[in-house]
Amino acid sequence: MGRLVIxxxxxxxxxxxxxxxxxxxxxxxRELVDEVSMLMAYEITRDVPLSTVQVETPIQTAEGKVIAxxxxxxxxxxxxxxxxxxxxxxxIPSAKVGHIGLYRDHETLQPVEYYCxxxxxxxxxxxxxxxxxxxxxxxxxxxxxxxxxxxCRPTKLMCLIAAPEGxxxxxxxxxDIDIYLAxxxxxxxxxxYIVPGLGDAGDRLYGTK
Ligand code: PRP
Ligand code: URA
Numbered sequence: 001m002g003r004l005v006i007x008x009x010x011x012x013x014x015x016x017x018x019x020x021x022x023x024x025x026x027x028x029x030r031e032l033v034d035e036v037s038m039l040m041a042y043e044i045t046r047d048v049p050l051s052t053v054q055v056e057t058p059i060q061t062a063e064g065k066v067i068a069x070x071x072x073x074x075x076x077x078x079x080x081x082x083x084x085x086x087x088x089x090x091x092i093p094s095a096k097v098g099h100i101g102l103y104r105d106h107e108t109l110q111p112v113e114y115y116c117x118x119x120x121x122x123x124x125x126x127x128x129x130x131x132x133x134x135x136x137x138x139x140x141x142x143x144x145x146x147x148x149x150x151x152c153r154p155t156k157l158m159c160l161i162a163a164p165e166g167x168x169x170x171x172x173x174x175x176d177i178d179i180y181l182a183x184x185x186x187x188x189x190x191x192x193y194i195v196p197g198l199g200d201a202g203d204r205l206y207g208t209k
Contacts, residue, residue, distance in 0.1 A: 002171065003179070004167060004181070007039070015035055016036060016183050019198055020197070026205070034083070037085075038087035041092060044128060050066065051065070071094040071095050071096075072125055073122055073125035074095050074127075075099070075127050075143065076099060078100065078101040081132065084131075085097060088130065096119035099117050100143045100146060101113065101115025101116065104139060116146060118147075126155050128158055130159075131158075132161065134159040136188065158180045159181050161182065161194055162185065163194045167181075
């Protein structure tokens with residue numbers, strides 16, 4: 001079973017509180033999502049492989065470590081996943097970015113695919129699927145299905161807030177995927193929203209609705 005990692009650094013907990021607050025405006029919301037994503041990227045990259053190199057200091061040769069092999073690929077799920085990309089890129093600037101367009105049908109809660117564009121060398125990269133909300137898990141599972149069907153190698157799912165229902169759904173369908181969250185909430189409500197959650201992430205990021 002993949003790991004479930006709650007990134008509960010005090011700075012992340014502090015910022016998530018303000019992300020949840022309905023009084024937080026669009027500008028502040030976007031900035032906070034960016035900051036939390038950057039902080040989460042530190043935890044997500046904890047296990048990247050390193051190789052040993054020699055470096056000349058002004059004094060003598062030293063042995064050092066550098067990140068080995070190809071960097072990662074980030075796959076935000078449109079729209080709301082876009083709000084997390086720049087924060088992660090601040091920590092992993094060489095990552096390439098692909099996009100998967102999915103939206104939840106408001107009646108059925110089923111994900112509807114409308115876009116997929118992936119970097120040319122995507123099959124050689126370790127992929128991180130990014131979406132602020134993991135509610136029923138339908139969107140994340142559909143994105144992971146799409147990537148695996150195309151021969152890609154997603155290894156991690158990064159979300160801000162999840163419901164236990166969504167975590168279970170991804171763990172059942174994609175037991176190989178590590179899930180990283182800033183917070184694990186209580187439940188879903190009858191409309192498929194996370195409780196207490198933060199409301200509609202896409203609307204709060206982009207000021208829609
Ligand atoms: C939200 C969110 C996830 C999805 C989560 O997107 O960003 O993609 O819902 O719900 P699920 O786990 O039940 O699938 P939404 O469909 O509202 O689209 P948007 O990003 O375009 O606002
Ligand atoms: N999508 C959101 O944006 N928020 C939720 O709570 C659930 C799905």
